Every structure is written in C-alpha cells, then in structure tokens.
Amino acid sequence: MAQRPVMELAGTIRHDGGGGVLDDLDTVRGAQRWLQQQPGLLAAAPGDLVVDEGVRDAVVGVRRAVRALFARVVSPAPPSPADAHRLLPLDEALGLLNAAAAREPVTPQLHWPAEGPPTSGLLSAEDDPGVRLVAALARDAVDFLSGPQRERLRACHAPRCVRYFIKSHGRQEWCKPSCGNRARVARHYERTREAAGRD
Ligand SMILES: [Zn+2]
Numbered sequence: 001m002a003q004r005p006v007m008e009l010a011g012t013i014r015h016d017g018g019g020g021v022l023d024d025l026d027t028v029r030g031a032q033r034w035l036q037q038q039p040g041l042l043a044a045a046p047g048d049l050v051v052d053e054g055v056r057d058a059v060v061g062v063r064r065a066v067r068a069l070f071a072r073v074v075s076p077a078p079p080s081p082a083d084a085h086r087l088l089p090l091d092e093a094l095g096l097l098n099a100a101a102a103r104e105p106v107t108p109q110l111h112w113p114a115e116g117p118p119t120s121g122l123l124s125a126e127d128d129p130g131v132r133l134v135a136a137l138a139r140d141a142v143d144f145l146s147g148p149q150r151e152r153l154r155a156c157h158a159p160r161c162v163r164y165f166i167k168s169h170g171r172q173e174w175c176k177p178s179c180g181n182r183a184r185v186a187r188h189y190e191r192t193r194e195a196a197g198r199d
Contacts, residue, residue, distance in 0.1 A: 005041050006141040007166065008034075009063050010070060013082045015160045021082045025063065031056040035133070044136035045129040055130040062100050062134060066141050068093035070164050073145070073153045080155045082162035097138055104135030158183040 003011075012024035012034055025031045032051040035041065042049070049055075068088040071079030079087065088096070104126040112118040126132050144150060152167040158179030165175035174180040 003166075004140055004144065005038060005137055006066060006144045007164070008038060009059070009137060009141075010066055010164045012063065013067070013080075013162060015082075015162050017160075019160055021162055025056060025060050028053055028056050031059060035059075041133055041136055045133035047127070047129040047132075049129040049133065051130070055134065058100065058130070058134040059137065061096055062137050062141065064088055065093040065097040065100075067164075069097070069141075069145055070153060070155075073150055074155050074164075077155065078157065080162045080164055081157075097141055100134050100138035101142055102135075103131050103138075106135075106139075159186045 014022050014024070016022040023030075024034045028051060035049070035051055065088060067080070067083055068090070071084070071087050072090065078084065087093075104124055106122040106124045109121045109123045110118055111121055124132060126135070149166055154165055154167050154172070154175075156163045156165055156173075156175035156179050158174050159182050161175060161179050161182075163175045163179075174183060
C-alpha cells in the first residue's frame with residue numbers, strides 16, 4: 001500500500017543495500033519515474049504534467065524542508081544519517097515549505113453525492129499541473145507535521161538504514177523486520193567483540 005505522499009517523498013532518499021545512499025530524484029527521469037508511482041499526487045495535479053528540471057527542483061526543495069523538519073520531530077533522538085550533516089535551519093525549512101504550499105491558492109468545497117456520505121475537495125484556479133503537484137506535496141507535509149501522526153514519526157537506526165517511518169505499534173524501533181534482524185545481528189557482533197576484548 002502506498003504511504004501518504006510526504007512519507008513517500010522523504011523515502012526517496014534511501015540506502016542502496018550496499019552501504020551507500022540512493023536518491024530517486026537525482027535526475028529528471030528519476031523524478032518522472034517516482035511521480036508515476038504516486039497516484040494520490042497525480043490526482044491532485046490533473047492535466048498534462050511535464051516533469052522538467054523546474055518541477056524536479058521544486059519537489060527536491062520540498063523534500064529538503066521535510067527532512068529538516070522530520071529531524072526536528074524525532075529530536076532528541078538522532079535524525080536519519082543520510083543528510084544529518086546538511087539539514088536546513090528551521091526558519092529556512094518552514095519558509096521553503098510554506099512558499100511551496102502557497103503556490104496554489106485553494107478553496108475547500110463540500111461534495112455530497114446522492115448515495116454515500118459527504119466528502120471535501122479543493123477548488124483551485126491554478127492550471128499548471130506541475131505547480132499543483134508541488135503544492136499538493138507541500139500541503140500533505142503541512143497536514144502531517146501539524147497532525148497527530150507526527151508523534152509516531154521515527155528514524156530507523158538499523159545499520160545502513162536511512163528511513164523515516166511512522167511507528168505502527170508501541171515499541172517499534174525499526175522501519176521493517178529485516179532492519180530489526182540486521183540490528184540484532186550487529187548488536188550480537190558488538191557484544192561478542194566486547195567480550196573477546198576483555199579476555
Ligand atoms: Zn530501517
């Protein structure tokens with residue numbers, strides 16, 4: 001199941017399985033490929049979306065803001081090691097995120113079909129799907145960071161993992177079971193080494 005857009009966005013910086021870090025958005029092609037896998041975002045940006053350097057750059061900007069704010073959310077626990085050394089200061093991150101959200105002024109609307117419950121939608125006067133997409137991403141980040149899920153955000157500190165994730169149960173420490181296994185193996189190795197060191 002796809003996660004909410006802001007989590008998918010943060011996850012475009014990920015470990016490559018070999019100790020390095022991959023960026024899914026490092027080229028226009030990569031950004032195109034990633035966006036094709038985001039049905040929620042594409043629905044918010046109807047029309048002929050052209051993913052060019054401008055759109056890529058704007059999406060990467062929102063990601064920089066989001067990852068800096070995620071680091072603040074998980075603090076005092078350490079942030080994801082992928083970009084811990086180059087996080088934006090708070091005011092810059094907020095400025096970037098809010099400017100991206102402000103690119104598309106929207107008005108909430110109520111819809112009530114003959115069958116079923118009422119739903120809400122957003123009315124927009126913006127025509128450019130690229131602008132709408134970036135603004136939708138930024139809005140999701142604003143909702144997430146000001147909402148109840150924020151408190152369950154964690155950075156996974158299994159060896160080599162750089163992911164942020166939303167904790168789904170009380171004592172969850174790792175983003176997925178394979179990270180838990182790697183972390184246990186690493187701890188066991190550490191303990192054996194320490195024990196050997198004492199001899
Ligand atoms: Zn992990």
